[in-house]
Amino acid sequence: MPELDTLDPSQPATPSAELPLSPGARRPNPAEAAPRPASDPGDSLSADLRGLDALQTETRTSRPWWRRLVDGALPPIVLLALLIAAWQAYTLIAQPRPDLSPGPLDVAAALGQSWEDGRLQVAVTTSLERGILGFLIAIAIGTPLGLLLAESRLLRRAFGPLLSGLQVLPSVAWVPAAIIWFGLSDATVYFVVLMGAVPSIANGLVAGIAQVPPQLRRVGTVLGASRWQLATTVIVPAALPGYLAGLKQGWAFSWRSLMAAEIIAFGGTIGFGLGSMLQQSRDLADLAGALGTILVILAIGVVIELLVFAPIERGLLRRRGLTGAGA
Template identity: 50%
Template structure:
């Protein structure tokens, strides 16, 4: 008597449903796109609400006279001072000069930091020898380098670039090393099988794979570069132009607290703009190209 080996219809249907379900899990679901203005509003309104709360607390502190008016001016007085610096062009000139200095110093820091980071990543001996030194330099306040830089380069822009380099390079190096540490070993083995050795292995396997983690080091490096520049501009007074740090110091010298707060606000604003305009789009592009972001995070 022959045995019926035909799969029952119910079992066949169950297997088909299971396969369809697995295929559905692998199929990206396109999330409905919300209007651009709504997405922008969702991103902006929490920031506006937080700024509004800060202004309310500031105004209350001013009304209660927790500090004398010369030490704690009102938001309105500070706004008038800021408008004055914008109208006479001094704010724009200071912002432009400081951003140019920071951009040049940061570019040099990236070149130096990547070169050092690649060398340490490629040589375990160099990393054991210089890794703790790099970490120690990263924890050193940038302002500590200003006196030494003045002695080395006198009162010139080279002093500011030196402070930026010494402040930003350690963060970039450690960011690159952190990125390379997160590279799956399988990538390196595949590269070796395909014949990628030496600089080819670093250029086409290690660095591209480490890029998502390295972005964090770049962002931190920029933050250190910007902070280092402000520390240098506060101390170094050159005849090559007035930056934001020098305007901040001018407010201190003249006891103009409104100018001090306005300068701090401009320094803060530049940091936010650089993050939103440069690093956030770059990070989204890199992560999206690697399939590391989903539709849920973008809504």
């Protein structure tokens, strides 16, 4: 019987990878044989977040400033031209009494006469100066007041209804009292403007802060922000859309209050504004001049909206992804 070969314990065993392979067999790849590591949940979450960001990110095309200005101003200009054309057509066809229904040419002639006299320039300058200065003072008063009411529940419950009532109250109602208190002076006009604008600005800020998610407050507190830092760097920036709406409404109330005060408080040391010019046209039964002054007051309001508030609002909403890039 043939003797079997015995293994020498002193010699190392031959690894299986080095054993001779049968014909047609393939040597295994160690990389394929090694187990694959489990996918990292953090990488998957990052990929998902990047996908969500890509869905929420809008493709923005940069447009020159003049193109944005034309796109915003052209539609109202075209509409105004059509209204003036319809007005002129009515005047030519119906031929009403010029003293009761003046046409666009009569109104333009009245404005041209006011421009030659210098009254129009003085009135526009005086009213704009009062309106802008009064609005800035209203912002300086209404913003801290709105922050205080928004952060203090007790004060908001106590003063909130009063502030809303002041906002509903027509600002022209303050004119007689302001004349008694301050006389026929510019202080009367500024007082009426403030009483019309401050409640709107404060209420707008309170409404904007009420819509801020509470998670932002918690994150700011966890990061160690003080009460002042939390209000100025977290709460107010998050409440900017509501605050901007309050500012727009505050400007509208201040401009209307200014016109009402200038119409009623006429004379004395009060300067000559657009309201005074409108009252003067009424005293002279000059309907063309009155309509021309009304159009100037309307045009100033439209220009302020198009050149100041509308670009700020579009930029704010676009940065937050709330409007399209072409808006």
